[in-house]
Amino acid sequence: MTEYDYDYEDLGLVAGLEIHQQLDTETKLFCGCPTDLREPDEAARTFSRFLHPTKSELGELDDAALEESRVEREFEYLAYDSTCLVEEDDEPPHELDHEARTVAMQIAELLDMNVVDEAHVMRKLVIDGSNTSGFQRSSLIAQEGEIQTSDGPVSVVDLMLEEESAQRVEERDDGVLYSIDRLGIPLVEIGTGPDISSPEQAREAAQTIGMLLRSTGKVKRGLGTIRQDVNVSIADGARVEIKGVQALDQIDEIVRFEVGRQAELVEIRDELRSRDASVGDVADVTDVFEDSDSGVIRGALDAGGKVTAVPLYGFDGLVGRELQPDRRLGTELSDHAKRHGAGGIFHTDELPAYGVTEAEVEALRDAVDAGPEDAVAIVADDAETADLAIDAVAERAAVAIEEVPEETRGANDDGTTRYLRPLPGAARMYPETDVLPVDLDPSDVETPELLTEKVDRYQAEFGLDAGLAEQVAYGRKMPLFEEAVDAGIDATFAAGLLESTLTELRRDDVAVSELTDDHLLAVMHLVEDGDLAKEGVNDVLATIAADPSLTAEEAVEEAGLSGVSEDEVREAIAEVVERNADQVEQQGMGAFSALMGEAMGALRGKADGEVVSDVLREEIQKRA
Structure with missing residues (x-):
């Protein structure tokens, strides 16, 4: 708990x-x-x-x-x-x-x-x-x-x-x-x-x-x-309607914090009633702060503004009470002030602070007839804004005595919320006269396969492991994956390219966002048709990302990965084995792993790994 x-x-x-x-x-x-x-x-x-x-x-x-x-x-x-x-x-x-x-x-x-x-x-x-x-x-x-x-x-x-x-x-x-x-x-x-x-x-x-x-x-x-x-x-x-929650993993926290906010407001309401609290009349208290060193207040007064105040009788200690992490009743009052253009409010539960002195706080209390059991909220701004903002603060404080208000709130990044506006009512809806009604017939609409069902099918039909199947089914490229396998592309290869290869390229700062579905599908077809080795896919995609106007075939040429004949593959591998003749003589097939990497490097992705592997085994066996 x-x-x-x-x-x-x-x-x-x-x-x-x-x-x-x-x-x-x-x-x-x-x-x-x-x-x-x-x-x-x-x-x-x-x-x-x-x-x-x-x-x-x-x-x-x-x-x-x-x-x-x-x-x-x-x-x-x-x-x-x-x-x-x-x-x-x-x-x-x-x-x-x-x-x-x-x-x-x-x-x-x-x-x-x-x-x-x-x-x-x-x-x-x-x-x-x-x-x-x-x-x-x-x-x-x-x-x-x-x-x-x-x-x-x-x-x-x-x-x-x-x-x-x-x-x-x-x-x-x-x-x-x-x-x-x-x-x-x-x-x-x-x-x-x-x-x-x-x-x-x-x-x-x-x-x-x-x-x-x-x-x-x-x-x-x-x-x-x-x-x-x-x-x-x-x-x-x-x-309370909380707008704009963009992250699914934030919803439970949003609900938890809103429950806490309302529970705290209920307790504050009950405490205010027990104190017989009330909201006093708004007052101009500019004279109290004529010589203030507070930056906010000084800035407002030097610009010809004013300081307005409202006494909150019986509110002492409650304006500063926390409702959500780092948000208090005073923050709620401030949200309402901000709706009218003010930067926020000061209140006596947090003063003296922000350049406001103890003497000014006492003078403020005297000016609005507030005692030690009371709180005072102030706004410093241009005259019109200060008047509108302090009236909004007074209205919200009065509501705190009566109830938790129905309202629309906005979600903050930390899971807390802020006041936006009152809840909308039925008066905001009325018929659109410029658009004719249209008949809806769901009988011809095909019901989509659920993502959970896709995961099961990808495993059973294509032999994908559970993790990759889920990645593909829930991924953004799922429609492209299905288009690719329908076109005869190997499912495991397509899934790996769309999920693993693109992730690798993104980590290498390749502009993956420049790669369209057509680009990706064209590269898959080149591999499937034997015109590009799988080992060259990363280089080709990186080349296209750098210049999206290139076709897949042009990117293969640009990357220097045009296919090689089997004779050329054998010649390149024979050279690798010759350079490592002593190792092959001593280790036999034990040298395979080390030479495989060298052989692939020599061919630079121009030949398929399986072909290289088969030829290399043959060449080693000849010398062993």
């Missing part, structure tokens, strides 16, 4: 997952643009947008969108030579992509879900700039599925087909720079029911869904292509 282990059943832990996975389709979801990612320096031009929230069909404004709109920001987008008017929101979207629909239905079959008869596209209000239109398009594909875990079944509530958002490139003081290349890539969102009751089960469920997704062979791989959102609550807490 560690400090962050809990009796999850006693606390009433309930968790669910939302898995977001990019599909590896030819084109985007609502246009014919490619789904390839680009480098920012490839951008051909930029354009900008200012976004604002709109009301739903019922005339309601979503709370999350409303909070986002309180800070006016300009969103700039990097556009490329492939960017179209749909991506810029200057042309209506096209029909829901057929390939994406097919893959989504395959995933639904693997999750034992019921595919809906007709897909209707909805708009989901998003005004953080990640969609040029101000909303994300989403369509329900299937419902009511289930996966199995060692702790029991977990229901799968729905499967949505959505468009991916634009990629954030740079955060700016007055807005955000996005890259448009990722916008519109087909994305499935899989939502489980609230059936998960432990951190370990959450991780297992995510791993199972991930395996099913990869079984299609049509999902993108790599950092950022799959994201997990985790919904967590405890009996006395609240539903």
